[in-house]
Ligand SMILES: Nc1ncnc2c1ncn2[C@@H]1O[C@H](COP(=O)(O)OP(=O)(O)OC[C@H]2O[C@@H]([n+]3cccc(C(=O)O)c3)[C@H](O)[C@@H]2O)[C@@H](O)[C@H]1O
Ligand SMILES: Nc1ncnc2c1ncn2[C@@H]1O[C@H](COP(=O)(O)OP(=O)(O)OP(=O)(O)O)[C@@H](O)[C@H]1O
């Protein structure tokens with residue numbers, strides 16, 4: 297049997313657009329000789345529509361779309377992720393299903409059994425889990441069908457946690473004894489990216505193929521949906537765990553393999569450069585967020601610093617130089633180099649660069665506030681007026697010209713609250729909000745791999761918010777090479793202060809000071825723009841903490 301993995305980028309709720317994509321890919325797959333074309337989990341409506349799943353009209357449209365796909369692909373067989381009413385009265389009124397479409401109708405449904413509920417996943421909120429798994433036969437070939445998490449109950453992914461049931465094991469027990477056809481496990485997925493995820497995923501699926509002596513093929517969604525970035529990287533393994541087909545990462549793709557063909561040379565799993573991967577993920581996520589929200593142009597405040605430089609480089613790769621505008625807004629505390637460095641970056645990227653003066657506005661603010669502020673000394677209140685003026689100007693430009701403002705804060709700053717609410721936190725998308733400052737440097741060197749795009753001066757100058765004379769980030773924070781490992785251990789791995797101090801050889805009081813900053817700035821993160829997720833644990837709805845707390849770190 298020839299199977300095609302159709303790795304598509306659906307838009308959540310765009311039933312007609314997703315239908316068109318599914319029909320186009322099916323036609324292309326059949327033209328290439330496919331007997332069965334496989335689409336990702338929830339391909340009909342995109343992953344995850346969240347509370348839209350609670351609206352009857354949404355489910356009705358999803359059901360109608362699935363019926364249209366069946367009708368219009370009657371000339372072949374399709375396996376497609378869909379959502380359907382559950383028909384069971386348990387309080388969860390929908391099912392996450394893999395629908396097999398043959399001869400113009402839904403001929404078989406495999407409902408998802410394991411509903412992930414950790415990190416960014418919240419499927420138990422919506423879906424009715426399957427009670428059982430069934431082997432289906434297509435053209436005389438038995439097939440085991442699973443939906444994403446159903447194949448993930450594996451210690452390679454979860455060193456400490458397992459579900460009590462194993463859908464794949466259950467399916468294999470039901471495999472027809474008399475059949476000498478190859479064992480086939482198909483998995484339709486919406487498996488989001490984080491660094492190293494592709495490695496974990498392919499090791500896990502290869503292990504599954506060997507354990508059950510089966511061909512294992514996974515078709516993954518690609519594209520960005522808000523914070524979630526799907527890398528695609530759909531893949532098929534033979535029963536020895538050799539790769540027999542692999543789709544591209546971060547773009548739509550269609551790959552075919554023959555389940556019985558043992559002549560295909562075993563290709564090694566493509567080795568992924570994680571810095572390049574994160575770059576591609578950020579470009580794709582920025583492009584998809586902005587375009588799926590109906591924008592085509594973006595604005596970035598360019599300070600001459602590295603964060604805004606990296607965000608502008610990502611935006612230029614995503615939209616082309618003509619659609620990115622850099623705005624310089626120096627204040628009296630900006631270094632003389634900041635405008636030169638910002639201008640040099642804009643020139644290297646080929647983007648438009650405009651300067652707006654904030655000095656007079658700042659003076660007006662302080663004049664108006666003077667009667668109330670008099671007798672107090674210059675401090676945070678005055679400092680923060682500057683980013684707030686910049687934020688107001690960027691939003692005015694956004695309103696006038698319909699370009700989305702990109703937020704430039706990195707994960708380290710967001711972790712400790714080193715950013716001004718309603719100031720430099722303005723914007724629709726926190727492009728590098730899951731990139732620690734040390735990784736910002738890594739990515740910037742990657743941007744400059746062939747020629748200097750981000751000026752060397754920008755990379756080499758010590759980080760500074762330039763809100764008061766001679767200010768440096770290190771006045772308030774430990775150096776980033778000490779800060780970032782502490783933050784990673786606390787934010788991503790939930791290690792304790794004692795554990796961090798011991799394993800990193802850092803003074804316990806310094807660790808506690810940093811952890812207190814993290815806890816104290818949760819209110820800022822809950823008001824921040826959505827963050828593109830590129831690590832195992834990012835800020836956003838996969839990391840939920842209350843604000844009004846009194847906790848000991
Ligand atoms: N629990 C809570 N829930 C809701 N709101 C809460 C709150 N606690 C404080 N607040 C509010 O937040 C205010 C304090 O926050 P905010 O006004 O942002 O100001 P704040 O955090 O005090 O100051 C901003 C810090 O970020 C640094 N910064 C600013 C800009 C850029 C960069 C950079 O390097 O990129 C760094 C700056 O040097 C300074 O250290 C309080 O005055 C209060 O109104
Ligand atoms: N002079 C400026 N002109 C334009 N935008 C600015 C200026 N200063 C700050 N910004 C905007 O505010 C963001 C926060 O900048 P800030 O200088 O406080 O430190 P940062 O977080 O280290 O960022 P960067 O590395 O981009 O300077 C910048 O990324 C930029 O988008």
Ligand SMILES: NC(=O)CC[C@H](N)C(=O)O
Nearest residue numbers: 412444445448486487488
């Ligand atoms: N959609 C899903 O079931 C995704 C869960 C899976 N463990 C993943 O991260 O890829």
